[in-house]
Amino acid sequence: MQTLHIIKIGGSIANNDDRLATFLENFVQIDTPKIVVHGGGTAATDLCNRLSIPVQMRDGRRITDKPALEVAVMVYAGLINKTIVARLQALSCNALGLSGADLNMIPAKKREHPDIDYGYVGDITPENINTYFIRRLLDEQVVPVFPAITHDGNGQLLNTNADAIASALTIALTSKYDTHLTYCFEKPGVLLDVEDDDSWIDRIDSDKYIQLKKDGIINEGMIPKLDTAFEALQQNVDHVHIKHADNLLNNIGTELTL
Amino acid sequence: MQTLHIIKIGGSIANNDDRLATFLENFVQIDTPKIVVHGGGTAATDLCNRLSIPVQMRDGRRITDKPALEVAVMVYAGLINKTIVARLQALSCNALGLSGADLNMIPAKKREHPDIDYGYVGDITPENINTYFIRRLLDEQVVPVFPAITHDGNGQLLNTNADAIASALTIALTSKYDTHLTYCFEKPGVLLDVEDDDSWIDRIDSDKYIQLKKDGIINEGMIPKLDTAFEALQQNVDHVHIKHADNLLNNIGTELTL
Numbered sequence: 001m002q003t004l005h006i007i008k009i010g011g012s013i014a015n016n017d018d019r020l021a022t023f024l025e026n027f028v029q030i031d032t033p034k035i036v037v038h039g040g041g042t043a044a045t046d047l048c049n050r051l052s053i054p055v056q057m058r059d060g061r062r063i064t065d066k067p068a069l070e071v072a073v074m075v076y077a078g079l080i081n082k083t084i085v086a087r088l089q090a091l092s093c094n095a096l097g098l099s100g101a102d103l104n105m106i107p108a109k110k111r112e113h114p115d116i117d118y119g120y121v122g123d124i125t126p127e128n129i130n131t132y133f134i135r136r137l138l139d140e141q142v143v144p145v146f147p148a149i150t151h152d153g154n155g156q157l158l159n160t161n162a163d164a165i166a167s168a169l170t171i172a173l174t175s176k177y178d179t180h181l182t183y184c185f186e187k188p189g190v191l192l193d194v195e196d197d198d199s200w201i202d203r204i205d206s207d208k209y210i211q212l213k214k215d216g217i218i219n220e221g222m223i224p225k226l227d228t229a230f231e232a233l234q235q236n237v238d239h240v241h242i243k244h245a246d247n248l249l250n251n252i253g254t255e256l257t258l
Numbered sequence: 259m260q261t262l263h264i265i266k267i268g269g270s271i272a273n274n275d276d277r278l279a280t281f282l283e284n285f286v287q288i289d290t291p292k293i294v295v296h297g298g299g300t301a302a303t304d305l306c307n308r309l310s311i312p313v314q315m316r317d318g319r320r321i322t323d324k325p326a327l328e329v330a331v332m333v334y335a336g337l338i339n340k341t342i343v344a345r346l347q348a349l350s351c352n353a354l355g356l357s358g359a360d361l362n363m364i365p366a367k368k369r370e371h372p373d374i375d376y377g378y379v380g381d382i383t384p385e386n387i388n389t390y391f392i393r394r395l396l397d398e399q400v401v402p403v404f405p406a407i408t409h410d411g412n413g414q415l416l417n418t419n420a421d422a423i424a425s426a427l428t429i430a431l432t433s434k435y436d437t438h439l440t441y442c443f444e445k446p447g448v449l450l451d452v453e454d455d456d457s458w459i460d461r462i463d464s465d466k467y468i469q470l471k472k473d474g475i476i477n478e479g480m481i482p483k484l485d486t487a488f489e490a491l492q493q494n495v496d497h498v499h500i501k502h503a504d505n506l507l508n509n510i511g512t513e514l515t516l
Contacts, residue, residue: 050309070337078336079328082407082415086359090413096361101344102354103400136398140391142361149340155348157340 004177008166100150108150122158189254262435266424358408366408380416447512
């Protein structure tokens with residue numbers, strides 16, 4: 001089977017000109033089919049602040065009312081997505097930005113929660129992803145670039161966690177490709193001490209993850225990311241890594257195994 | 259040859275929920291290959307105002323410094339584009355938003371002018387448009403939705419007049435399709451008296467246009483639009499109309515002829 005790399009980059013890369021440039025120069029050297037998924041949280045927060053839109057968070061997830069959704073769409077699907085696409089094109093990489101609404105790529109369901117109204121937040125299931133067009137595009141050497149925006153199929157755009165999109169996309173494509181899911185961020189991997197960047201571990205399996213979570217060693221902000229990463233492995237994704245964006249092309253980072 | 263409709267909608271439609279809904283419901287009834295091109299000027303101006311970014315205009319064209327470009331990308335390629343795409347998807351129309359950077363659809367050249375620095379404004383030529391992918395997408399019943407954003411091929415996004423994009427796209431595709439270019443806006447057509455909506459004319463040819471311009475009868479804001487429209491006819495586009503968005507499916511409006 002052909003190898004497919006799905007690489008998620010966090011806001012700290014997407015919002016930093018130099019880090020983004022380094023990442024993209026490395027990324028285009030991957031000579032297999034590849035996909036980028038990006039967040040952009042801090043830029044959306046900055047714009048919310050400039051527009052005096054209050055930012056509400058709960059359990060590490062943004063509460064998305066209508067003004068916050070509009071900011072997310074503008075920043076993620078607009079500014080950050082098109083900046084990445086234009087820069088990839090400059091590197092002769094035929095990028096195409098795809099929100100979940102474009103080509104109906106990622107239908108989502110507005111989150112229902114008994115106690116918390118998350119607002120315009122969409123949850124996704126891998127089997128609803130429109131893999132037909134993704135595969136057609138990959139066959140044409142196109143590189144899809146997905147922002148953290150989906151839709152409900154009834155005309156409503158939704159904010160969806162980028163880690164979850166990357167995981168779901170990889171799961172949806174794992175029967176057709178040898179799938180490599182990589183989360184790139186500003187740390188060298190999963191840390192045993194959030195204050196110490198040298199404390200990253202080479203490898204973590206699901207038993208160790210459960211133990212480290214129970215012992216309170218895994219930083220709380222990492223838990224949703226690791227949950228989506230292990231979910232990918234459980235759903236037959238072949239390889240999952242968490243690493244510093246600068247280490248995209250080398251072996252430094254944390255490998256996740258079942 | 260197959261018919262292709264390329265429909266440009268102005269900001270007064272794109273920014274108005276009800277007008278946009280009516281337009282899109284009509285638009286999806288066109289049963290040939292079709293493309294939407296949209297502006298969004300007033301929404302970008304509103305966001306500039308909220309962010310205290312001064313809006314500069316000259317000769318009816320926006321002067322685009324870096325903050326104004328970011329706003330244009332966020333509003334045109336982000337919020338308005340994805341809103342249109344999501345609503346078309348809700349109408350079972352398989353829309354795909356495409357800035358000029360996506361798939362390198364519309365390479366542009368930063369405008370050089372001896373006296374005026376227009377900033378990040380891109381001029382386009384029809385022969386540079388990437389018709390290969392547009393045709394592939396149209397063959398797959400995809401409906402491209404183009405915002406007024408292009409790129410220079412070196413990583414720089416550019417603001418480009420939506421009328422000019424619609425005209426250039428139609429010119430680029432006219433050898434392959436029977437092309438229909440329609441500019442939809444909030445007036446019933448070309449007016450002989452800008453204060454009187456009943457003064458629209460059925461038909462205008464290039465001689466009459468030159469005469470009406472000379473006599474100062476054509477409203478100044480209409481001149482760039484009519485120039486791009488007549489340019490399309492001169493470059494072998496088959497049909498060009500200017501009409502009210504509500505009249506998309508009927509014959510009311512101004513037909514342009516050479």
